[in-house]
Amino acid sequence: MVAASPTLAKPADARASLFEGWRALADNYVARRIGKAVLTIWAVATMTFFLVRLMPGNPVEQFIGQLIAQYQLPYAEARDQAASLFAIDLDQPVYLQYFSFLGKLAQGDLGTSIKSQGVKVTSIIVAFLPWTLFCVGISLFISFGLGIILGALMAYWRGSVLDYSLTTFGSLLHSIPNYLIAMILIIFLGVRWELLPVVKMRGSMSPGIQPGFTLVFVLDVLFHAALPILTYVVTTVGTWMLTMKASTTATLEEDYVNFARAKGLTDGRIRTAYVGRNAILPLFTQLTLSIGFVFGGSVLIESIFVYRGIGTILVSAVSGRDYPVMQGCFLITTASVVFANLLADLLYGYVDPRVRVGQ
Amino acid sequence: MIQDNTLAVRRRQAIGLAGAVLGAAAGAVPATASAQYGMAGKSFNGAWPFDLPPTGHYNSYATGNLNLGIYYDLMEMPLAMYYWAKDSWMPLMATAWETNAEKATFQVKLRQGAKWSDGSSFGSKDVVNTFMIQKLLNNVVWRYLDRVETPDDYTVNFIMSKPTTTVERYVLRMNIRPSSIYGEWANKVRDIVNAGKTADSDEWKALRKDVSEFRPKSQVVTGPFMIDQKNMTEAQLSLVKNASSWAAKTVSFDSIILYNGETPTVTPIVLSKEVDYATHGFPPATEKAFKDLGFRVLRPPTYAGPALYFNYAKMPAIAPKAVRQAIAHAIKRDIGAAAALGESAEPPKFMAGFSDRLVDKWMTPDQIGKLNKYEYNLAGAEALMTGAGYKKGSDGVWVSPDGERMEYEVTVPAEYADNSALAQAIAEQLTAFGIKTTVRLITFTQLTPDTQQGNFQMVIQGWGSGNPHPHFAFVADLVTWNTPAGAGPGMAYPLIQKVDALGGEVDLDAMVTASAQGLDKDAQKELISKLALAYNELLPNIPQYERLGNNPAPEGFRVKGWPAVGDPIFDNSPYADSFVIMLMLDGTLQSV
Structure with missing residues (x-):
């Protein structure tokens, strides 16, 4: 009996230890947030997998439709061509396709393109994503920087002509869709007034330019990115301006600001150390979320300017029902938003100590 | 004038500054690059959508290739x-x-x-x-x-x-x-x-x-042009001269620059006078802008177009041919054609089931004379309906002898503005005639599966074919969206029918199959004529117009030598046997 006790106690101890470990993990804020993020990505990946297959028409039917519409091929001929060109098994049960997808996903394999057979989705994303990150990333930071400066100015001088003008301007830009701005830029600046060489500015670089860390390449890339960046900045800066204005206005009415004034601190010190730092906090979360969406690119802007990016490839994949590429693009976007959100949660505590205390 | 110029300069400065928000200094560098590439030599500028590697590739047998549509014949x-x-x-x-x-x-x-x-x-x-x-x-x-x-x-x-x-x-x-x-x-x-x-x-x-x-690393060609692999961008690529080709000497151009993109992205380039020919489907408003710029617009026939299809399984009242003949008389096809594509839509005159342009090549004048042209005739349409035993209800809607009230939907893809306009014109005219019709918009990707599976009452689908043999047009008219295709019930139109013009019952499916068989073209013509007469009498679907291209072909910027309007070469289907390619190959199209 005595000898048996330790033997019996061992599994119990192990179980208790496991339970304690699990509990500690569950109580850990960071671990909990990471677990939630992984779960979210799995849920979205699963939904995406099934939703893309619920879209009307599969890749073969889409291709048949294209052949009939564009080349007036008889259905049978179009079907023969399509069936022979797509070496895919769409008759495999969906659940088997799903488990295969999950298995590969766990190994970091997003599958191969249906439209361009044999080409790995990861290689497509790697080829297109950097351009989106560059273009939309720069746009975001310009837009954010410009927005908070103008927003703060509007709040400091609220009621002035500057405030009214910029508020109207910001609201107007906020309400115009980005593709409309893009088309306006092309039609008016390029075609009607011939102020910009829009034909040369299409794409992400000029023919004949060799990629590399050279001034020629960098300037060429900026030249081609200028219109997409301008469009993105113009259509998003209004949101940042208005949000920053609202946040700054609210902060200016806080007691500690009045106290700082009563203490005789200079306006400059109050604006930077007291108002600016606190007013920007609500925008911080929004910024991190926007950084997540950078990965999704801007589908319409990239398409209109024929800019190399994840948005362009997504449009092509959706129209051709290239399931693996669609899944890959959606997954990248989802994962980046989720991780940006996670990052925001984790960093927010450092930026705003009150949140840390609340936890 | 001085003041105007100053304002213009300021406006240019302001907009120029805005346009160069981040790449302000970049303008000069790409200008150099462009000068080095593409603009040198005598180029023909076209437009065609393509994908760059890794999605695009040089395996011309596989999907996603860089075959470049009509330009493939030059490679x-x-x-x-x-x-x-x-x-x-x-x-x-x-x-x-x-x-x-x-x-x-x-x-x-x-x-x-x-x-x-x-x-x-x-x-x-x-x-x-x-x-x-x-x-x-x-x-x-x-x-x-x-x-x-x-x-x-x-x-x-x-x-x-x-x-x-x-x-x-x-x-x-x-x-x-x-x-x-x-x-x-x-x-x-x-x-x-x-x-x-x-x-x-x-x-x-x-x-x-x-x-x-399989992904070949390079392209090997017999034609006068090949892709310049080192200088492709997602915006454009160039086909450079293959000097070793037997056809190189007769082609006047040193290179062909192809701008990437579908209609919306290519339109500004055409308007900027940078494109010498494009086959994209431009809407009438864009076409007007081309004309305002003095561009010539070519209208090659596609030998195909949209037709009004019926679902015989869901519309028993449509089964008597007299009803379909009445509908053909009740629709003024000019209206729908003009609304859809303006001058680039040509309503069929003969209603033979294949393009009017091919009718005299396959039918004798006597046979052609037997074709009913179904001209707009409301009184005649009413007479056909009442003759078949149909009566109008108190609300003015026709009711069949079996009591079916003729109220239907016509399905059309929302994204195709031409087809949507056509469907609207048909719906309005049919409703005025007493067949209450509403337009049902669906996304274009839904159209093929829905038509195959018979999920429609009426639908706008294609008739005719871009093949010179009418057999293929009858396949499109009678087989593609019908039960024999095997992909679903489709319009569920029985292909064994009694045809007065042919003196009895015929098997349309067998006739269509036989019309392309054998090496005796006269025997084929006889069958094609019979099929045309049967189609004309039965009207299983009602062709609305033949789509013509509206291809901008501005002359004088880089290209000269376009043949005059009416030249037989423009009877070529723009996709099946591109006249642009043939005119380049025979040296008719010249660089400026």
Whole structure:
């Protein structure tokens, strides 16, 4: 009996230890947030997998439709061509396709393109994503920087002509869709007034330019990115301006600001150390979320300017029902938003100590 | 004036500054790049959508390739191209051909002395290898071929298992690929064919997959142009001259620049006068802008267009042919055509089931005279309805003898503005006639599966075909969206019908199949005429218009020599046998 006790106690101890470990993990804020993020990505990946297959028409039917519409091929001929060109098994049960997808996903394999057979989705994303990150990333930071400066100015001088003008301007830009701005830029600046060489500015670089860390390449890339960046900045800066204005206005009415004034601190010190730092906090979360969406690119802007990016490839994949590429693009976007959100949660505590205390 | 100029300068400065928000200094550098590339030499500028590597590639057998539509014929050249109006051919990689009816053989003599761009000689091995891989890919020509033989280096015999005149076009329009790139694959096909494997075997499927995934590193061509692989961007690519091509000397241009994109993204480039020819479907408003700029707009026939299809399983009241004839009389087709595509929509005059342009080539004047033109005639339409026992209800809607109130939906893809406008025009006219019709918009990707599966009452779908043989038009009219296609019930129109013009019951399906069989073209004409008369009487669907291209072709910027309006070359289908390519190859189109 005595000898048996330790033997019996061992599994119990192990179980208790496991339970304690699990509990500690569950109580850990960071671990909990990471677990939630992984779960979210799995849920979205699963939904995406099934939703893309619920879209009307599969890749073969889409291709048949294209052949009939564009080349007036008889259905049978179009079907023969399509069936022979797509070496895919769409008759495999969906659940088997799903488990295969999950298995590969766990190994970091997003599958191969249906439209361009044999080409790995990861290689497509790697080829297109950097351009989106560059273009939309720069746009975001310009837009954010410009927005908070103008927003703060509007709040400091609220009621002035500057405030009214910029508020109207910001609201107007906020309400115009980005593709409309893009088309306006092309039609008016390029075609009607011939102020910009829009034909040369299409794409992400000029023919004949060799990629590399050279001034020629960098300037060429900026030249081609200028219109997409301008469009993105113009259509998003209004949101940042208005949000920053609202946040700054609210902060200016806080007691500690009045106290700082009563203490005789200079306006400059109050604006930077007291108002600016606190007013920007609500925008911080929004910024991190926007950084997540950078990965999704801007589908319409990239398409209109024929800019190399994840948005362009997504449009092509959706129209051709290239399931693996669609899944890959959606997954990248989802994962980046989720991780940006996670990052925001984790960093927010450092930026705003009150949140840390609340936890 | 001075003040205006100052304002203009300020505006330019302001907008220029805004336009260069981040790349302000960049303007000068790409200008240099552009000067180095593309703008030099005599270029022809076109537009075609394409994907760059890694999605785009040089395997011309696989999807996602960089074949570049009509421009493909300038690279991996076909054996010949067809003059639709003259019913004759432009020899390319073939120089002569003939059909031996007794031996059921189509023999092709190849161009001698032609070279591939990699220096290898062009010959019969390239042709037979191309057709071997097409066999693997289940190309439609192999429905009629038994085997392909090469008696010598420049002769190829196509031995038919089911003799048909259509083999000529299938063979001559085939783009021939280089054995230096695809020869090994052709040998693998030969191996599995000799081993007795069939298309449903695992070996066959595996090889097909391997061929689809094959990615040649470069393009090897016989034609006068090849892709400049080092200078492709997602915005444009260039085809540069292949000096070793036999056709290089007659082509006036040094390069062809192709701008990437569909209609919305290509439109500003055309408006900027940077495109010499585009086949994109431009809406009437854009076309007007082209005309305002003085651009010539070419209107080649596509030999196809939209028709009003009925679902006979869901609309029993539509079953009597008199009702469909009444509908044809009740719709003023000009209205829908004008609303859809303006001058680029041509309502059919003969209602024969295939393009009016081909009717006199296949039917005698006497037979043509028997075709009902179904001119707009509301009184005649009413008479046909009442004659069939239909009565109007108190609300003005027709009711069939079986009590079916004629209220229906017409389905149309929302994204196709031309078809949506057409459907709206039809709906308004039918409603005014007493067949209450509403337009049902669906997304374009839903159209094919819904039509196949019979999920519609009326639908706008295609009639006619971009093939000079009317057999293919009747396949589109009667078979494609009908039960025999096997993909679903479709319009569920019974193909055994009593036809007064033919004196009794006929099997339309059998007639369509037979119309392309055999090597006796006169016998085919007889069948085609019978099919036309049957179609004209039965109207299983009602063609609304034939779509013409509205291809901007501005002259004088980089290109000159476009033939005059009415030239027979413009009867060529813009996709099936592009007149632009043929005019380049015969030297008619010249650089400025």
